[in-house]
Amino acid sequence: MIPCDDDQPDGTALADWTSETASRNVRWYHCARCDTPVTPEDAAINVAGSHEHTFTNPNAHTFHVGCFTVAPGTSPVSADTLEHTWFPGYAWAIVVCRSCSTHLGWRFRGDAGTFHGLILDRIRLFGPTGV
Numbered sequence: 001m002i003p004c005d006d007d008q009p010d011g012t013a014l015a016d017w018t019s020e021t022a023s024r025n026v027r028w029y030h031c032a033r034c035d036t037p038v039t040p041e042d043a044a045i046n047v048a049g050s051h052e053h054t055f056t057n058p059n060a061h062t063f064h065v066g067c068f069t070v071a072p073g074t075s076p077v078s079a080d081t082l083e084h085t086w087f088p089g090y091a092w093a094i095v096v097c098r099s100c101s102t103h104l105g106w107r108f109r110g111d112a113g114t115f116h117g118l119i120l121d122r123i124r125l126f127g128p129t130g131v
């Protein structure tokens with residue numbers, strides 16, 4: 001059982017998300033390591049003109065990320081910072097899988113709102129949750 005917490009902007013628990021989207025047959029991206037649902041497929045959005053982005057961080061690690069409005073299966077594990085941000089005006093925090101703590105991406109928060117950039121080779125698309 002995944003515990004409720006109020007890390008999500010709207011306070012919605014992961015179990016509530018999955019039951020709501022299951023009723024609409026929405027597929028979910030799951031953590032590739034532990035299979036926990038991470039984000040519904042219909043949360044995918046374009047940011048700066050594209051859903052997918054490839055970035056290289058100051059440590060020379062390259063990440064291929066997809067942008068999503070929410071990521072109920074993740075938890076932030078760092079404070080927001082604007083340092084080396086990939087999206088100007090958006091402060092980032094590291095987010096990890098709520099279940100296995102694998103680093104799945106980043107949460108970006110700015111004046112225009114919040115979104116998540118998730119590392120696409122660390123999540124996998126599955127059928128409707130519970131089916």
Ligand SMILES: [Zn+2]
Pocket residue numbers: 031032033034035036097098099100101102
């Ligand atoms: Zn996981």
